[in-house]
Amino acid sequence: MKAIFRLFTFFFVCFFASTGIAQDQPNIVWVVSEDNSVHYVGLYEKGGASMPNIERLADQGLVFNHAFSNAPVCSVARSTIISGCYGPRVGTQYHRRSELAPMPEGLKMFPQYLREAGYYTTNNSKEDYNFIKGQSVWDESSGKASYKNRKEGQPFFHVQNFGITHEGRLHFSEAKMKAEKTKNDPESVTVFPYFPNTPTFRYTHAKYLDHHQQVDAQIGKFLDQLEADGLMDETIVFYYGDHGGVLPRGKGYIYESGLHVPMVVYVPEKWKHLFPAVRGSRVDGFVQFIDLGPTVLNLAGIPVPKQMDGKPFLGKGVSLDELNKRNTTFSYADRFDEKYDLVRAVRKEKYKYMRNYQPFNFDGLHNFYRYKMIAYREWQELYEAGKLNAAQRQFFESRPGESLYDIEKDPHEINNLADDPAYAAKVKELRKLLQKQVKSMPDLSFIPENILVEEALGNPVTYGQAHKKEIVKLAKIADLSLRSFPKAEKKISKALKSDDPWQRYWGLIVCSSFGAEAASLYSQARQLAAGDSENLVRLRAAEFLALAGEEDPGPVISAVLKKAQTPVEANLMLNTVALLQFVKPEYKIEVKKDFFNAEWFDIKQVQFVRRLEYFGAME
Numbered sequence: 252m253k254a255i256f257r258l259f260t261f262f263f264v265c266f267f268a269s270t271g272i273a274q275d276q277p278n279i280v281w282v283v284s285e286d287n288s289v290h291y292v293g294l295y296e297k298g299g300a301s302m303p304n305i306e307r308l309a310d311q312g313l314v315f316n317h318a319f320s321n322a323p324v325c326s327v328a329r330s331t332i333i334s335g336c337y338g339p340r341v342g343t344q345y346h347r348r349s350e351l352a353p354m355p356e357g358l359k360m361f362p363q364y365l366r367e368a369g370y371y372t373t374n375n376s377k378e379d380y381n382f383i384k385g386q387s388v389w390d391e392s393s394g395k396a397s398y399k400n401r402k403e404g405q406p407f408f409h410v411q412n413f414g415i416t417h418e419g420r421l422h423f424s425e426a427k428m429k430a431e432k433t434k435n436d437p438e439s440v441t442v443f444p445y446f447p448n449t450p451t452f453r454y455t456h457a458k459y460l461d462h463h464q465q466v467d468a469q470i471g472k473f474l475d476q477l478e479a480d481g482l483m484d485e486t487i488v489f490y491y492g493d494h495g496g497v498l499p500r501g502k503g504y505i506y507e508s509g510l511h512v513p514m515v516v517y518v519p520e521k522w523k524h525l526f527p528a529v530r531g532s533r534v535d536g537f538v539q540f541i542d543l544g545p546t547v548l549n550l551a552g553i554p555v556p557k558q559m560d561g562k563p564f565l566g567k568g569v570s571l572d573e574l575n576k577r578n579t580t581f582s583y584a585d586r587f588d589e590k591y592d593l594v595r596a597v598r599k600e601k602y603k604y605m606r607n608y609q610p611f612n613f614d615g616l617h618n619f620y621r622y623k624m625i626a627y628r629e630w631q632e633l634y635e636a637g638k639l640n641a642a643q644r645q646f647f648e649s650r651p652g653e654s655l656y657d658i659e660k661d662p663h664e665i666n667n668l669a670d671d672p673a674y675a676a677k678v679k680e681l682r683k684l685l686q687k688q689v690k691s692m693p694d695l696s697f698i699p700e701n702i703l704v705e706e707a708l709g710n711p712v713t714y715g716q717a718h719k720k721e722i723v724k725l726a727k728i729a730d731l732s733l734r735s736f737p738k739a740e741k742k743i744s745k746a747l748k749s750d751d752p753w754q755r756y757w758g759l760i761v762c763s764s765f766g767a768e769a770a771s772l773y774s775q776a777r778q779l780a781a782g783d784s785e786n787l788v789r790l791r792a793a794e795f796l797a798l799a800g801e802e803d804p805g806p807v808i809s810a811v812l813k814k815a816q817t818p819v820e821a822n823l824m825l826n827t828v829a830l831l832q833f834v835k836p837e838y839k840i841e842v843k844k845d846f847f848n849a850e851w852f853d854i855k856q857v858q859f860v861r862r863l864e865y866f867g868a869m870e
Contacts, residue, residue: 276370276551277522278398278486281410282473284466285325285377285417286502287492290443290662291463292513298441300463304471305490305515312488312517313526314533319580319598320494321540322346323502323509324587328494328540330381333360335544335559338583340692342703342711343381345586347858349704349819351383355712358558360388361544365408368553371401377412399480408547413469416462418497421455422623433457434464443508443663445500445642446626447633455498455626487525487550488517489543499627500646504614505584505594505605506664514538516565525550527571536574537598538564539581581688585696589858589865590618591826593696597685603664604681605654608729611763611798615647617829619861649834652732652764653682686730690723697725698753699787701820721751728757732764740771747775752785759791767799777802786811786820794827797835804831805840812846818856821847825862832866842866 289295294306294314320328322338330343334354338344342352354360362372363385374392378384391400398409414420423431428451437453440460446452470490477483495501495509502509518530528534538546541561548555549566563569564577584594593608615634621627633639634647642665655668655678668674693715695703707714715722728746731739739761746758762769762776773796780792780802789811797804808828815821828840844852844863854860863869 276368276406277519277525278406278482279408279547279550280398280477280486280488281408282413282470282488282490283377283410283493284413284415284470284490285493286495286497287416287463287513288495288501288508289511289513290501290508291459291496294515295513300435300460300467302463302467304467304474305513308474308488308490308517309515309531311530312515313528313530315514315516315538316533316535317537317580318491318512318514319510319537319539319582320492320512321510321580321582323495323504323506323582323584325377325493326379326381327583327585329377329379331540332543333362333380334358334382335361335541335556335561337541337560337581337692338381339585339694339696340560340712340715342695342708344583344696345381345700347588348381349700350708352381352708352711353383354385355558356710358556359385361548361559362408363388364548364553364556365551366390368551369405370551371398371405371407372409373398373400373407374410375412377414406551408551411473412493413466415466415469416459416492416497418502418620418624420462421459421497421626423458423625425625428454428625433461435460443498445646445663445665446498447630447639447643449629449633451626451629452498455624459496459498483517484519484521486517486519487522490515490517491543497624499621499624499630500614503584503587503590503618503621505582505596507603507658507662509584510580510582510596522550525566527565527569527574534571534574536564536577537580538577579684581685583694583696586700586858588618588620589822589826589862590616590621590829591823592616595685595689595694597681597688598658599681599684601657601659602677602681603654603656603658604678604685605656605664606682606685607650607652607654609760609764610650610652610732611766611834612826612830613647613649613834614645616826616833617865619865647833653678655681682733686726689726693719693722694726695722697722697729697757699756699820699823701787701817701823702753704817704819721753724751725753725757728754728761731758732761736765736768739765740769743769744772744775747772747779752783752788755779755783755788756785756791759788759795762795763791763798767801769795770799770801773799773801780807786814786816787823790824790827794831797831797838800835803838805838808840809846812842815847817851818853818859822856822859822862825859825866829862829865842868844868 293299293301321331322328324346326346327338366372372389373396375396376394398407401407435457437457440456442448491514492512545555545561546563546565549563579599582596596605656664746754776792783789793804793807796802
């Protein structure tokens, strides 16, 4: 009966759209600023930027205290939004994508459902999807796209993007920093406790606050235009940041500064019945980017496709009581440009549990785009000079396999409670919650990216389901690093002997997590490094032995680089080289452009080429 009702609703809406009869549906506008977390916005945090135009939306709308991007970077966050799906389930978790993924079978980008129901859909102008985009998503998507081109009486969904707060705006030179004053006083800002309190960091923070005020002024002009067009009484307006902020350790990292975004929704009097709370109030319930698409569809009266992971937080059927009971968010961080990582996190109420699956892969590992910011470079220089305290050093040192933070007491995630016996029950609860999420999707990132590109991107969801048992097994092997080594040793050894190369692969990653404590497995690792049939297994074996200080990895790494089959595989290998160059500089690992097969070497493979440039191998 539900299917019949949905079909009837769809044809009913389409009929009235085609006849030109005015629909009683709200216009919906998204005002999106790039690269913003709540930590820099005065509406949320003391010392944040004053943003009067956002505040006037808040006075007549709802402020969401707990709105989260599921990923801390543009393309992955925007792919999550446009699909309503978790990236690691559908193959869109890598920034920048090696190849575009298809939408899950039977699912469309959500604006297409609006368009089919009679809405005029426009996007001005950033897309940045990791999906193959269909032809019918937007009526207009460009720097000139406007809701003004709709038919008379036609409802519209419009996205207006603002880029002045983007990370690239903080890629200024030292000369420019000395020459240009900021409107916000650098001496008045409070530098986050994990940063060195230097003129560079104070200036960068103040400059970023300036950008917030500039984007607020731009948003104000856009809102004034809506008002002049007589649309504010007819239009629901969302404001949100497209993921976290861009001072170091924000964008590109799974900390709250990379995920916790401002979100305000303006409530017109005409449409207040679609909202669970009164105008001018704040909502404590947790909302995620997977929920944005379903919410817009629900506000428009369109059924939410079952393939979406998110659920509406506004519109019919959403009560304030139910909304405020939502207390959990799940997040993911994988490859950012050329830098690989694998981190998952779950936050429930005030507690944040973070799982570093490759804890030796420290946060500050070099990334070309991040390190264009002089604050990043200065931070590393101070670390190498031994001028940082423990909290400031952590960015350049190995991480624990799991962390627990009390966000209310420790908003900057410095004090890890995971080993405190008083929090053992909470660690166990959130660990199980995260493991359940990872296994149920299943999480495709447990299989190396080059294999996913070759085997999975035709239909990532189907591939994940077909390989679910295998992926669950890999996740279980990865979690052996959370045990004591004596309790994990036999199962690690068994994984290293497996016929499945990816079980051997993950067994070696676990060995690297233990380091020299796993000395009893050196012999097995040497055998794998010398002659395993899988290139990446040899790489991980060499990595383990090098991190443990047991063996020079140079000969093995040079050999596997020469056998790389694709730029994606080679880039994954070069991540290990970048890691070892920093933490084990005594090993001299040779990297040459000539190592790689001319048949697939392509200067357009930007991430791969950037790593080669970092090693000086493109000269």
